[in-house]
Amino acid sequence: MPFSNTEEVTQLTVKQLLGSDDTYLIPMYQRNYAWEKGEITQLIQDIIDYMPEQRPYYIGSLVVFRRQADRSARHTVFETIDGQQRLTTLSLLTSYLKNNGSANTAWYRDAKIHFESRPLSKKTFDTITNRHFHKEPSDALKPEEINTGITNGYRLIGEALDLAFKNSPEKLQHFERFLFEQVQVMRIQVPDDTDLNHYFEIMNSRGEQLEKHEVLKAKLLEVLNQEPDDAIKESSKRTLHLVWESCANMEKYAQSGFSPKLRNELFGDQKWDELQPKNFEQLCQTVAQHSEESSADESKALSYIIANPVKERTTTEDGDDTPDRFNSVINFPNFLLHILRISVNEGTQAHTDNDVPLDDKRLIQLFEEHILKAEAPLERSRKFIFNLLKGKHLFDHYIIKREFLKGSDSWSLKRYKWNKGDSRNSLGKSSYVNTFDGGDDQLNRSLLMLLSAFHVSTPTMVYKHWLNAALNYLFSNESDVIASEYLTHMEGVARAFVFDRYLVKGEGASYYEMIYRRKGKPQRDPGTLSAGDISPQMRFTKIKNNLVFNYLDYLLWQKYRNDNSQKQIANYEFTFRSSVEHYYPQTPMEGVKDMSDDPSLHYFGNLCLISHSKNSRLSNFSPAAKKDYYAQNSIDSPKQHLMMQFDNWDKAAILEHEEEMISTLLNTDTAAS
Known part of the structure; x- marks a missing residue:
């Protein structure tokens, strides 16, 4: 291993980390092992969640200092500065799998963690690693010889694995292979001349792993x-x-x-x-x-x-x-x-x-x-x-x-x-x-509304493909971003997402294809589609993404923003609404007609987005009771507001409203056009 006056950063699989001749000393200034059920279960669940990817999974960093004085020695002793809780848990997890018959742990011969001036920790850890226990290592130790934090961690690992893989030995073997071969730790070796006291104070003040x-x-x-x-x-x-x-x-x-x-x-x-x-x-x-x-x-x-x-x-x-x-x-x-x-x-x-x-x-x-x-x-x-x-x-x-x-x-x-x-x-x-100020104030507001419609439709960051589409466009037009053209592009992206992915049978077009191959232009022109082309995918439980609702609400806002009789729509702002509500309830209160046998109950015309809390509170209310409630409160969406304009909400109203909403969706004459 080469040495220099700067840090060495090495990516190691769990097998490479614990299967080499290198050892890791837990110095006296480190706290005792303290992970409980929450941290241990989360670590194991994170690995399980990532297993289907079959790609390397970075699980955290391990900051170390080279303690071995003799550089010609066969192995290196590293003083552990940061990451010892995760390192100890991975070691206990490997020991548990080995002790319970894993065929994938022959390489794990002895403990790689040593403890400085902590005889109870050393004896407990060595006992777990070098003896063949199944559930309780404390059975082989006297009470006064036990570090209860370490034995508690070992027990919690067993409980988490039993819960995750009960009666599934094949899945457990898959977990073991992924843990040892794909889960990776970033080992960061600090320079030889580092002031460790100061360095540890820094790590302590941060109170967290390296990001x-x-x-x-x-x-x-x-x-x-x-x-x-x-x-x-x-x-x-x-x-x-x-x-x-x-x-x-x-x-x-x-x-x-x-x-x-x-x-x-x-x-x-x-x-x-x-x-x-x-x-x-x-x-x-x-x-x-x-x-x-x-x-x-x-x-x-x-x-x-x-x-x-x-x-x-x-x-x-x-x-x-x-x-x-x-x-x-x-x-x-x-x-x-x-x-x-x-x-x-x-x-x-x-x-x-x-x-x-x-x-x-x-x-x-x-x-x-x-x-x-x-x-x-x-x-x-x-x-x-x-x-x-x-x-x-x-x-x-x-x-x-x-x-x-x-x-x-x-x-x-x-x-x-x-x-x-x-x-x-x-x-x-x-x-x-x-x-976009000056004469572009209206366009600035339109862009703000459309971008916020995108954002609230996909709260999870891993799915913010709309943002990537926007940034990709901006990179290509950085020297001359014109408000109307930017808005036209993002409206095209919205139509592509809605009509090429969310309102099609099967998976539909990939985000990559829509953003990079087609530059945000929809493959299916909404103007060429009919209600019959999209309505089957607009039934309750069929809608794949809330952008279907939010893009429609954006179009309705554009349509009514200057209508003095629709002030609530003009003043509307997108918020995070995750519940699809049946305006005519699925389970009405006593005295209200039951429509559960009528297919139109689940039509798009009877659906709107509202907040989860309001859905829990209002879901069984009649349309008239909901209308009374919203007369005293702000609306949840322009679509919902238009539904409440009907004097009588029944099957005929549902079908009429659905026809109007689908017509709005398929109309390509937006503000940007």
Whole structure:
């Protein structure tokens, strides 16, 4: 194993971690093993959830220090700085499987964990590892010889496995193979000259494992170290650090992560809203001109990353930049995958092989596949770093955020701009205005409504393909994003998702195909479809995604937004509503006609989206009672509001309303058109 004055980052499967000759010392300053049922069950369940993927699963990091004095020794003793709870659990899990007859653990010969000055822990752990127990290792130990935390963990592992694989030995064997061969730990070895007391204090103050995106930053720094020119290498690393720090806080606009002087250079003097560099080389040159704003030490690797996790950066020169003003629709690891997906497909013909899942559990593996271990990793890393800043700027500028201001919150679509400063602040201060202001205010509102309709339809970040479609469009049109054309594109994306995937039999088109091959244009033109083409997929339990409801509500909002008689629709705002309600109830209260034998009860005309809490409260109410309730409360959707305009809600009303709603869906004359 080579040694250097910088960290070594090694990916190890559980089998490689526990099957080698290396050992791991738990020093006295570490707390005792303390994982309980919640943590143990979650670890095992995470592995089970990921098994169908049959891909490497990164489960966490293990930060260590090389303790062995003799470098020629056959094995290395590592002092465990961070990650010992997970390491101990994996060791206990392996011991349990071995002790209960696993055929996949012949390689696990003896304990790899040793305890410094903790004889009870050592004896308990050695007994579990080196003897053949089944359920209770405490049977072979005297009470005074037992570390109860370790034996409790062993017992809880057995209970979790019994619950998950009871009467399923084949599935348990599959779990074992996946655990040992595909589950991976990132072992990070700190430099030999590290001050361990200070280092452990840092880890303790963080109170958490290294995040996957922090490990990814370290790996990108390793790639940049391959640059032979020292000046370019240091400039590249400094640029990565500044870009990463400015982008990692998704709640802040990227510009606020740079000093006013550098902000002027990067985003336009007295503008601050247009990225000036056009590639990584220009970005590095701009950063190099302001080298006093960051030191080379900041880009050394994990030691700096751990000691200086990205924190919210306040900008005292900004007059309109409160710390908690904006809330992002995604987190940073998921955003990294969006930029990776775009970078991989940028400027090339889209192929299925280039798809990048938006699953941040696979963050490290996906970056290794497409950048770190791909052809020309240095070139790919530079391209990605530039695209990261470019993408964050576009994201901030053209993607909705939740804005908290003056005691209220709402969706916003705003850009960051320069304002003239004063004698104390000659470089200027920031403010936020509608992204498309002036004559485009109506279009700004339309985009805000459509993007929020997308967002509330897919709360889970792994499914935010609409966001990828938006960012991919923005990357292609960054120099001239026109409001009407952006809206037209996203309306096309909505139609593609609805008519090519959600309202078809079978799986329908893939998101990758719709976004990258067809550039957001629907294959099935709604204008050529009839009610009979889509209505079978619009019955209760058949609708595949809430975007069917939310896109319709967007169209209804466009239709009635200027109708003075429909003020509630004009003032409507999309919220997270997950329950599909039968307006005429499935199980009505006594005295209300039962329609359970009528198929129209489950027609789209009788369905609308409402919040889960309201569905629980109102589900059995009659249409008249629901109408009375909403007369005193805000509506849940424009569709629901129109349903309540009927004097009598019966089968005829359901069919009439459904016909009108399907006609609205199939009408391609939207505001953008």
